[in-house]
Amino acid sequence: MAGTASHGVVWVLIEYPGGWPANGFEGLDLQPETKKLVLSAAQASRARVVLVRRPGRRRRQAHKHWAVLRHEDSGAYRQQWGTWRHDEDLAEIATALGFPGKLGHPPVILVCAHSQHDQCCAVRGRPVGRALSERWPELVWECSHVGGDRFAANVVVAPDGVYYGRLDAESSVATIDEHLAGRIHGDYLRGYTDLFPAQQAAVAATLRRFGPAGRNDYVVAATFRDGDHWRIRITGRPPHPALVDVELQAHRAPPCQLTCRGPAMSSALVYELTSIRAV
Known part of the structure; x- marks a missing residue:
């Protein structure tokens, strides 16, 4: 499993509580001009676009979140967060990709649960997402495909850029608890994305x-x-x-x-x- 983390240091998170198509953000029924703008800016920044939602019951909400997360060569982590209600609001992501972002935000814990891409990720990922969100409700999001379906449940800590795989509810809590305490173990580690x-x-x-x-x-x-x-x-x-x-x-x-x-x-x-x- 070691050596299988997808390469990249910039992440774009877009909260989308509804169903996710197999190809994620690209397959959403959004305003074409806005979607093209976000995808072009992400490609230029070599950023990965990931859909996210909170684990558990889905609730309708007026405003949803987006974020640009960045891991710098120095080891510094930077984040820029915003909200969106209408499709055109997502154009702010393209602007955010042009700036380094702010220091001081806590990391984000992403749990792949993308059933339309691979059912294993949802079957194994959702229990992990629930277990982690009970411990760290403000940090944990379910996310769309991050690669390595065969290693489900997959968890990514961003913008740290650390991939973990083959986790279950119990091992995920122990692994993330150690990670947040500054102790990364090799047991479930897939790799560092830089x-x-x-x-x-x-x-x-x-x-x-x-x-x-x-x-x-x-x-x-x-x-x-x-x-x-x-x-x-x-x-x-x-x-x-x-x-x-x-x-x-x-x-x-x-x-x-x-x-x-x-x-x-x-x-x-x-x-x-x-x-x-x-x-």
């Missing part, structure tokens, strides 16, 4: 070997590749190891069904740990 797959797998291996750490306590300093062999050097902040060398071997896993809805068998790329040592 890293590429082999780097994600290396960080997950480091967390499993040397124990939990904060989101920015480990930094990938160098990456070397020789065919399917990867060597990744990671720097750590005290009290964690100052330097860690991780070696991985990439290979294709046996063909399997990667999504509940997809009938075709496919082979996923897996990164197997071959060596890890503190330098």
Whole structure:
């Protein structure tokens, strides 16, 4: 599972309590000009557009929320929030994507529950969403597709950019509780979205070997590749190891069904740990 987080550091959240089409925001029946504007601005910023709603019973409301979340290279997290009532109000998202946003907001916890994209996400995600919202009602949202249906239930902490997978109600509460306390564990970790797959797998291996750490306590300093062999050097902040060398071997896993809805068998790329040592 490590090394499977979707790459990206900018998120656009759009609250939409109604049913979500299989292709998410693109499939909504909204004003075409506004939708095109939002999608073009998101593409230019390399942002991911995700539909969100609060877990549990859906309530009709006059104003819905939108947000632009950003994880900077420095490790800083920035957010810009707004509300919308009419389709044209969503044009503010395009403007917000042009500014860095504000510091100081708490993170957002996204639980994939997109049944029209893959029923596994809804069946496994909704109990996780309910359990997390009972503990952190202001932070938790159900969301549309974030990738990796086979790892449902999937949880993403944004703008931290941390993907977790194969969670249930009990393990999700424990995992997020540790995350919010600055202790990310490797057990359910899929990866950090600012890293590429082999780097994600290396960080997950480091967390499993040397124990939990904060989101920015480990930094990938160098990456070397020789065919399917990867060597990744990671720097750590005290009290964690100052330097860690991780070696991985990439290979294709046996063909399997990667999504509940997809009938075709496919082979996923897996990164197997071959060596890890503190330098």
